[in-house]
Amino acid sequence: MPHASTTVTRPAPVTPARPRSPLLTWLAVTAVTLGIFSIVTTEILPIGLLTAIGADFRVSDGTAGLMMTLPGILAAVAAPAVTVATARIDRRAMLCALTLLLALANILAAAAPAYWLVLASRVLVGVTIGGYWSIAAGLADRLVRPEAAPRATAVIFSAVPLGSVLGVPAGTFLGDHTGWRAAFLAMAVLTTAVLAMLMLLLPPLPAVRITRLAVLRAMFRGVHTWFALLLTFLIVLAHFGAYTYVTPFLQHVTHAGPGLITGFLLAYGAAGILGNFLGGAALTRHPHAAFAAAACALAAATLLLPVLGHGTTGALALLLLWGIAYGAVPVCSQTWFTRSAPHAPEAASVLFTASFQATIALGALAGGVVVDRTSPSAVMTLGGTAAALTAAAVWLHFARRPEWPAGS
Numbered sequence: 001m002p003h004a005s006t007t008v009t010r011p012a013p014v015t016p017a018r019p020r021s022p023l024l025t026w027l028a029v030t031a032v033t034l035g036i037f038s039i040v041t042t043e044i045l046p047i048g049l050l051t052a053i054g055a056d057f058r059v060s061d062g063t064a065g066l067m068m069t070l071p072g073i074l075a076a077v078a079a080p081a082v083t084v085a086t087a088r089i090d091r092r093a094m095l096c097a098l099t100l101l102l103a104l105a106n107i108l109a110a111a112a113p114a115y116w117l118v119l120a121s122r123v124l125v126g127v128t129i130g131g132y133w134s135i136a137a138g139l140a141d142r143l144v145r146p147e148a149a150p151r152a153t154a155v156i157f158s159a160v161p162l163g164s165v166l167g168v169p170a171g172t173f174l175g176d177h178t179g180w181r182a183a184f185l186a187m188a189v190l191t192t193a194v195l196a197m198l199m200l201l202l203p204p205l206p207a208v209r210i211t212r213l214a215v216l217r218a219m220f221r222g223v224h225t226w227f228a229l230l231l232t233f234l235i236v237l238a239h240f241g242a243y244t245y246v247t248p249f250l251q252h253v254t255h256a257g258p259g260l261i262t263g264f265l266l267a268y269g270a271a272g273i274l275g276n277f278l279g280g281a282a283l284t285r286h287p288h289a290a291f292a293a294a295a296c297a298l299a300a301a302t303l304l305l306p307v308l309g310h311g312t313t314g315a316l317a318l319l320l321l322w323g324i325a326y327g328a329v330p331v332c333s334q335t336w337f338t339r340s341a342p343h344a345p346e347a348a349s350v351l352f353t354a355s356f357q358a359t360i361a362l363g364a365l366a367g368g369v370v371v372d373r374t375s376p377s378a379v380m381t382l383g384g385t386a387a388a389l390t391a392a393a394v395w396l397h398f399a400r401r402p403e404w405p406a407g408s
Contacts, residue, residue, distance in 0.1 A: 024201065025144045029152045031197040032136055032143070035099055036159035038191045039132055041167025042106060042125055043071055045187065048172030048265055049180040050247050056180070057115040061248050062368030067122050068244050069368070072361025074126025075133075079353040080216055082131035091135050091142075091205035092198070098135075099195040102128040106188035110181045130353060137349035142205060161273040161327055169266040176258040215347045224340035225351070227397060232333045232355045234390040235295055239326050240363035241370075242302050242383030246319075249305065249376035254315045264316060268323040275327020282328075283335050288398040291332040295391035297325035303384030306377035330356075 046053065046067040054064035086094050105124035112118045140152035171183040219225045250256040250264060275294070282290035301322035308314035337352040367379045 025148075026152075027197075028143045028201045028203065029140070029155055031194065031201045032095070032139060033156050033159045034190075034194045035095065035132060035198060036136060036156060037163050037167065038099070038102060038187065038194050039125075039129055040160055040163030041171065042102060042184075042187050042191070043129060044068070044163065044168055045171045045183060047244055048168050048247060048262070049175045049183060050245070051251065052175055052180045053118070057118070059115055060372050061245060062372035063115075065244050065364045065368035065371075066119060068240065068364035069361045070119055070122040071126035071129055072240075072357040072359070072364065074123050075129035075357035076354045076361065078127045078130025079134045079350050079357065080130075082127070083134045083350050084216075086131075088207050091139065091207060092202040094135055095132060095202065096195060096198050098128045098132045099191060099198055102132075103188050103191040103195060106184045106191060110184040110188060126357070129357060133353045134350045137353075139205070143203075157331075158273075158276075160330060161269065161276045166269070169262050169269060172258075172262045172265060176262065216350060219341050219347055219351055222340055225337070227393075228333065228336040228340050229351075229355050231291065231336065231390060231393060232352070233359050234386050234393065235298070235329050235333070236356055236359035237363045237366070238295075238298060238302070238383045238386035238390065239329065240360045241367040241386065242380050243322075243326075244364040244367050245371045245376050245379050248371065249309065249380065250315065252376055253306070254309055254312060256312065256315070260312065264319055267316060268319045271320045271323025272327035275324035276331060277327075278324070279328025279331045283332060287332075287335070288394055290328060291336070292391045292394040292398075294325045294328040294332060295387050295394065297321055298329070299384045299387035299391065301325060301384075302380045302387065305380045309380075 046064070050061060050064045050067075053067070054061055057064075082094075082098075101124055105121045105128065108121035108124070109118050112121065136156065140156055141149040144152045171187070174186060175183040246265075247261060250261050256264065279290055279294060282293075301318045305315065305318050309318060333356065334349075334352050337355075338348045341348045367383070370379045370382060
């Protein structure tokens with residue numbers, strides 16, 4: 001699912017249409033943030049519930065992994081399609097409509113009597129991801145005063161690691177104690193509350209930056225855009241190809257129980273928050289090194305898990321390293337996209353969202369094929385290999401173009 005940086009270059013901010021009190025503006029920022037939190041949590045919630053859902057419908061872990069594949073595919077299509085098709089519609093109305101769609105998707109998943117209906121709900125999740133992310137990425141400077149826009153952006157995208165550190169472990173805990181359907185029902189309730197907040201707190205947001213297909217096509221003419229696509233493909237493939245199946249690994253290799261797995265996921269998410277801020281800080285002065293370090297750490301964690309992950313201490317230590325590494329990945333990837341096209345930030349966000357989500361789908365699908373035919377350990381090894389290739393590609397780029405993307 002997409003994620004963003006606080007260090008990106010933006011055009012001149014667009015101030016709100018009418019003066020609003022500081023309290024109301026920050027409440028609006030909070031509402032948008034909670035919307036992203038709901039989306040992130042809903043998208044990756046099946047990771048913690050994969051085995052339980054598969055057992056309930058008598059499908060393999062690889063088939064259950066389709067719950068991660070489908071949203072990625074649909075989000076990749078929806079990011080440009082929804083953004084272009086609704087370019088002239090008030091952004092407040094679009095965010096509310098997409099949040100309603102997410103609530104309906106969670107209700108459908110909670111009530112689904114057959115696995116194909118669960119997958120149908122994940123299609124709706126994918127549409128929401130693609131549309132909401134592409135719109136929300138550029139809203140900070142329309143909700144607060146120009147000088148507060150960087151801080152508002154940081155708040156909005158803090159929902160990404162928080163979805164991992166709070167949402168997924170909480171959903172896994174709830175699923176373990178009351179059933180996986182209760183976790184989706186709880187998300188439906190939360191999303192409905194967020195919808196009410198968006199309706200009450202967001203000001204009118206008429207479309208002012210229209211993204212057309214021609215703008216998106218023009219981005220593909222730049223070599224920097226293609227390199228950002230390559231890096232995103234490799235690192236996201238590495239992460240989600242392995243992380244989608246981390247629960248089966250912890251069950252079958254580490255022999256961890258449900259409670260311990262929930263604790264591991266919580267620790268991973270907390271490490272992700274740290275990685276997010278470390279990556280954002282390092283990007284300003286050392287963009288190549290930040291991305292390469294994240295890729296190297298992710299490679300080390302996943303390659304060593306089959307070796308050291310048989311014990312709880314080794315598994316926990318490597319998951320913490322993994323969390324720090326991946327926490328920096330979205331901020332690195334999104335920043336490289338935006339700096340490849342500083343004149344079109346919304347188009348850069350659309351392309352970032354589409355590529356990120358498409359690779360999530362591919363990673364989950366590839367990991368599912370591997371885990372069904374071999375073992376969870378083999379998935380970790382392949383993920384580590386892809387992460388190592390990412391690090392090599394970054395350093396090769398640095399050798400040829402050391403000045404980019406340090407400046408826009």
